[in-house]
Amino acid sequence: MVVYNFKKISAVPTAGDMVDIVLTRTQRKTPTVVHPGYKISRIRSFYMRKVKFTQQTIQERLGGIVEDFPRLNDIHPFYADLMNILYDRDHYKLALGQINTAKGLIDALARDYIRLLKYGDSLYRCKQLKRAALGRMCTIIKRQKAAFAYLEEVRKHLSRLPALDPHTRTLLVTGYPNVGKSSFMNKVTRANVDVQPYAFTTKSLFVGHMDHRYLRWQVIDTPGILDHPLEQRNTIEMQSVTALAHLQCAVLYFIDISEQCGFTVAQQVGLFKSIKPLFANKQLVIVVNKVDQQPFETLDPSKKAMVEELGKSSNCELMTMSNVTEEGVMDVKSRACDKLLQARVDQRVVGKKVNDVMNRLQVFQPQARDGEAREPYIPESVVKAKARGEIGSKDHKPKMGRGGYAVTKDDVTGDDDVDMVSGEKRKTERDIMWEMGGPGVYSMDYRKNYLLNNDDYKFDVIPEIMDGKNIADFVDPDIELKLAALEEEEDARIAEKEAAGMGEESESDLDSDEEAAVSAIREKKAILRQRKQDNRKNTAVMPRSVRGRKKDKHDKPMLDKRNVKKTLEGLGVEADGIVERGRERGRKRSRKDGEGEDGMDVEQVDTSGMSNKELKRHKREEKSKERRSVSVARSHSKVREPSQQGLRDDDMKRVATKKDMLSKRRFEGMSGEGDQRKTVHLVKWMNTGKKRNGTHNKR
Amino acid sequence: MRIEKCYFCSSPCYPGHGMKFVRNDSKTFRFCRSKCHRNFNKKRNPRKVAWTKAYRKTRGKEMAVDTTFEFEARRNRPVKYDRELMGQTISAMQRVEEIRGVREVDFYQNRMKDAAAQKKGEARVE
Numbered sequence: 001m002v003v004y005n006f007k008k009i010s011a012v013p014t015a016g017d018m019v020d021i022v023l024t025r026t027q028r029k030t031p032t033v034v035h036p037g038y039k040i041s042r043i044r045s046f047y048m049r050k051v052k053f054t055q056q057t058i059q060e061r062l063g064g065i066v067e068d069f070p071r072l073n074d075i076h077p078f079y080a081d082l083m084n085i086l087y088d089r090d091h092y093k094l095a096l097g098q099i100n101t102a103k104g105l106i107d108a109l110a111r112d113y114i115r116l117l118k119y120g121d122s123l124y125r126c127k128q129l130k131r132a133a134l135g136r137m138c139t140i141i142k143r144q145k146a147a148f149a150y151l152e153e154v155r156k157h158l159s160r161l162p163a164l165d166p167h168t169r170t171l172l173v174t175g176y177p178n179v180g181k182s183s184f185m186n187k188v189t190r191a192n193v194d195v196q197p198y199a200f201t202t203k204s205l206f207v208g209h210m211d212h213r214y215l216r217w218q219v220i221d222t223p224g225i226l227d228h229p230l231e232q233r234n235t236i237e238m239q240s241v242t243a244l245a246h247l248q249c250a251v252l253y254f255i256d257i258s259e260q261c262g263f264t265v266a267q268q269v270g271l272f273k274s275i276k277p278l279f280a281n282k283q284l285v286i287v288v289n290k291v292d293q294q295p296f297e298t299l300d301p302s303k304k305a306m307v308e309e310l311g312k313s314s315n316c317e318l319m320t321m322s323n324v325t326e327e328g329v330m331d332v333k334s335r336a337c338d339k340l341l342q343a344r345v346d347q348r349v350v351g352k353k354v355n356d357v358m359n360r361l362q363v364f365q366p367q368a369r370d371g372e373a374r375e376p377y378i379p380e381s382v383v384k385a386k387a388r389g390e391i392g393s394k395d396h397k398p399k400m401g402r403g404g405y406a407v408t409k410d411d412v413t414g415d416d417d418v419d420m421v422s423g424e425k426r427k428t429e430r431d432i433m434w435e436m437g438g439p440g441v442y443s444m445d446y447r448k449n450y451l452l453n454n455d456d457y458k459f460d461v462i463p464e465i466m467d468g469k470n471i472a473d474f475v476d477p478d479i480e481l482k483l484a485a486l487e488e489e490e491d492a493r494i495a496e497k498e499a500a501g502m503g504e505e506s507e508s509d510l511d512s513d514e515e516a517a518v519s520a521i522r523e524k525k526a527i528l529r530q531r532k533q534d535n536r537k538n539t540a541v542m543p544r545s546v547r548g549r550k551k552d553k554h555d556k557p558m559l560d561k562r563n564v565k566k567t568l569e570g571l572g573v574e575a576d577g578i579v580e581r582g583r584e585r586g587r588k589r590s591r592k593d594g595e596g597e598d599g600m601d602v603e604q605v606d607t608s609g610m611s612n613k614e615l616k617r618h619k620r621e622e623k624s625k626e627r628r629s630v631s632v633a634r635s636h637s638k639v640r641e642p643s644q645q646g647l648r649d650d651d652m653k654r655v656a657t658k659k660d661m662l663s664k665r666r667f668e669g670m671s672g673e674g675d676q677r678k679t680v681h682l683v684k685w686m687n688t689g690k691k692r693n694g695t696h697n698k699r
Numbered sequence: 700m701r702i703e704k705c706y707f708c709s710s711p712c713y714p715g716h717g718m719k720f721v722r723n724d725s726k727t728f729r730f731c732r733s734k735c736h737r738n739f740n741k742k743r744n745p746r747k748v749a750w751t752k753a754y755r756k757t758r759g760k761e762m763a764v765d766t767t768f769e770f771e772a773r774r775n776r777p778v779k780y781d782r783e784l785m786g787q788t789i790s791a792m793q794r795v796e797e798i799r800g801v802r803e804v805d806f807y808q809n810r811m812k813d814a815a816a817q818k819k820g821e822a823r824v825e
Contacts, residue, residue, distance in 0.1 A: 452779065452780060452781070453779070453781055454781075454782070456782070457780060457781065457782045460780065460782060462780060462785070463785065463789070464700050464701075465700060465701075465702055466789060466792060467792070467793075467796065468702060468711045469702065469711075469771065469792065470701050470702055471785070471788060471789065471792070472701075472774070473771045473772060473773055473774070474770055474771060474788050474791065474792050474795075475774070475778050475784065475785070475788050476770075476774070476778070476788070477778060477784065479770075479784075479787055479788055479791050480787055480791070482770065482791075483791045483794060483795070486766060486767065486770075486795065486798060487794075487798075489766060490798050490801075493802075497805065514822075515822075517825075518822045518825050521825045522825065691734065
C-alpha cells in the first residue's frame with residue numbers, strides 16, 4: 001500500500017536563483033585560470049569545459065524538477081482529480097512541459113557553441129563564445145520565471161495535503177455545511193478540526209485516524225456541499241465530490257434535523273438525491289444529527305417521512321446521534337465500520353486470492369478428554385458485587401490535564417479508589433502521604449510490606465560489615481552445619497599435630513655452657529662491627545683513582561723507582577729517562593696535595609698534646625715551610641683558588657680570610673629579633689618512615 | 700556497602716577510600732591507595748612485588764588453600780533476612796577467623812622449622 005507523501009519533492013528555486021546557482025557552480029567546480037600564452041588547444045578545452053559543465057548542471061536541475069513532480073497519469077485517480085481541482089491539470093502539465101523544452105533548448109545551445117568553440121583561434125574569441133553560450137542559457141532559464149514560481153507554489157501546497165491512503169479502510173463524512181461533520185470528526189478521532197458557526201469553516205479535506213477492532217481507520221472530513229449542478233461547484237466543494245467519487249469508503253451522510261445549519265430538511269434530502277450516483281458502490285449510513293435539539297420522534301411528520309423514505313429507498317441504515325450529548329456517536333461509528341469491513345471481506349472472498357488464505361487457516365476445537373465439567377471460577381465477592389450491580393463500565397470523566405504543573409493537594413480526589421468488590425473506600429498510600437505532610441515531607445516506609453518468616457524482623461537494621469569482612473559473603477542457610485564440620489576438622493588436625501609434634505624438639509640442642517659461649521662470640525662480633533662503623537670518619541672520601549687502587553697497594557714495591565729501573569733494564573730498555581719522567585709526575589702530584597717532596601722528610605710532630613693556639617701556630621709554620629720550599633724551584637705556576645683571585649699578595653690574602661671568618665662568627669648571647677634563625681618544623685616522628693596507608697602529602 | 704579487595708595488594712578497600720579504574724573491556728580494578736594505583740600504572744605484576752598478598756601466596760609464605768576460605772564466598776542469590784540466621788552467621792564468622800588464625804600460625808611455624816635447624820647449625824659452628 002503506497003502512502004502518498006508528496007513531501008519529498010525538492011524545492012524549486014526561482015528563475016533568478018537558478019541562474020545564480022548554475023553560474024556559481026560552474027565557477028567553483030571548473031578551473032578558473034587561463035592565460036593568452038597557453039596553447040590554443042588548452043584554451044579551447046578550458047572554455048568548452050565551462051560550457052559543457054553549465055549545460056550539465058542545468059540538465060541535472062531541470063531534470064530533477066520534472067522527475068520529482070508526480071505525473072498525473074501515474075498516481076491514484078483520486079489524487080489526480082484532486083490536483084486537477086486544486087492546480088488545474090492543463091496549467092500543471094504546461095509548466096512541466098515548458099521546463100522540459102527549456103532543457104532541450106539548452107542542450108541544443110550547448111552543442112552548437114561547443115562546435116563553434118572548436119574553431120576559436122584566440123583567447124578573446126573563445127571567451128566571447130563562452131560568454132554568449134552561458135548568457136543564452138541563462139536567458140532561457142529566466143524566460144521560465146512564471147513556470148518556476150507556479151511549480152514552487154504547487155509544491156508547497158502539495159506537501160501540505162493530508163496523507164491519505166486511498167486503499168485502506170476509510171469513512172467519509174459528508175453533508176451540507178454546518179451539519180456537524182467536523183464535530184463528529186473531533187469526537188471520533190484525535191484530530192482537532194476547526195468547528196465554527198459559519199458555513200465553509202472546513203475548506204479542504206482533513207484526515208483523522210481512529211482504531212476500531214484493532215484496525216486503523218481513516219476518517220475524512222469534507223467541506224460542506226451545496227445543492228447545485230456540478231459545473232457551478234467551486235474548488236472547495238469539488239474536493240469533497242472528488243473524494244466521494246474516487247475513494248472506496250463508507251459514507252456517512254449527515255442530516256441536521258434541527259435545521260440549525262440554515263438549510264431545511266427538504267433541501268438536505270434534495271442534495272442527497274442529487275449526489276446519489278456518487279454513492280453507487282459504497283456502504284452508506286444516513287446519520288440524523290443534532291437530535292438533542294430536535295428529537296427524531298417529535299419531528300414534523302412530513303419531514304420525518306422524507307428522511308425515512310430516504311433510508312428505505314437507498315437500502316441503507318438510518319441512525320440518530322448527537323455530538324453534544326455524545327449519544328449514538330459510537331454506535332454510528334461502529335455500524336459504519338462493520339458495514340465496510342463486511343463489504344471488503346465479501347469482495348475478497350469473491351476474488352481468487354482467498355483460496356490461498358483459506359487453505360492456510362485451520363480451526364481446531366478442543367475435544368473434551370473426560371466427562372468432568374469445568375465451570376469458570378468467579379469469586380463469591382465478585383458474584384455478590386455483580387448482583388448488587390456495582391461492577392460494570394463506569395463513565396469516567398477524564399481529568400483535566402494540568403499541562404506540566406505539579407500536582408497539588410486540591411487535585412487529589414479520594415473517590416477513584418473505590419474498591420470494586422467490597423464497595424468500601426480503601427485508604428491508599430497517597431492519601432496517607434498527603435495526610436502526613438505531602439510528597440517532600442513523608443515517604444512511605446516500604447519495610448512494612450516485607451514478607452519475612454517472623455514479622456518482628458521487619459524493621460531490623462541489617463549489619464553489613466564486620467571485622468573488615470562483608471557479612472553478606474558468609475550468610476548461608478547451612479552455615480551451622482558447615483561450622484560443625486569445620487570444628488571437627490580442626491580437632492582432627494590438632495590431634496594429628498600433637499601426635500606428630502611429640503618427636504620434635506623446638507629447643508636448642510646445645511647445653512648451657514655452649515650457649516653462653518655462642519652468645520659471647522656473637523656479642524664480640526657485634527662490638528667489632530660497631531667499632532669499625534665508628535672509626536670511619538664522617539668526611540668525604542677521596543676516590544680510589546686518586547687515593548690509590550687497593551690492588552696497587554700490594555704492587556707498591558714494584559712501582560718503586562729502583563724496581564722499575566731494574567725491570568726495564570732487564571728488558572733492555574733505557575730506563576733513566578722513563579724514571580725521571582715518573583718522578584716529575586709524582587712531584588707534580590705531591591705538590592698539589594701539599595705533601596712533602598720526595599727526599600724531603602716531613603717531621604712528625606706530636607700534635608696531640610698541644611693547645612688550640614699552639615696547634616694553629618704549628619699548622620701555619622708547616623704551611624709557610626711548604627710554601628717556601630715550593631717557591632724556590634717551581635716550573636709552572638700554581639693554580640689559585642677562585643676566592644683568592646684579585647688579591648695582590650699574601651698580606652691582602654690574610655686580611656681577606658680574617659674578614660671572612662669574622663662574618664661567620666656567631667653571636668652567642670646577642671640574639672635579638674633579627675638574629676633569630678627560623679628552623680624548619682619537621683617533626684621526626686611525623687615525617688619519617690615508610691608511607692603505609694596514607695597519601696603522599698603527609699605520612 | 701561492601702568492602703572490596705584491592706587488585707594489587709589484596710587489602711580491604713573501605714568505602715570512601717581508594718580508586719576504581721574501569722578498562723575499555725569493562726574489567727574494573729579497585730585500588731586501596733595511590734601506592735597500588737601507581738604500581739598498577741607502571742604495569743607491575745603484583746605476583747612479583749614482594750609486599751603484596753598475591754606474592755606471598757604464590758611463594759607459599761602464607762596459607763592459600765584452606766577450608767576456612769570457603770566460608771567467605773560471594774553469593775549471588777540473596778537469602779531472605781532472618782534475625783537468627785544473621786546472629787548465627789556473625790558468631791560463625793568470628794569462630795572461623797579464630798580457627799584461621801591458629802592455622803596461619805601453624806603454617807608459619809611449619810615454614811620456619813627448617814630455619815630453626817639452620818640456626819642451631821650456625822650456633823654449633825660458633
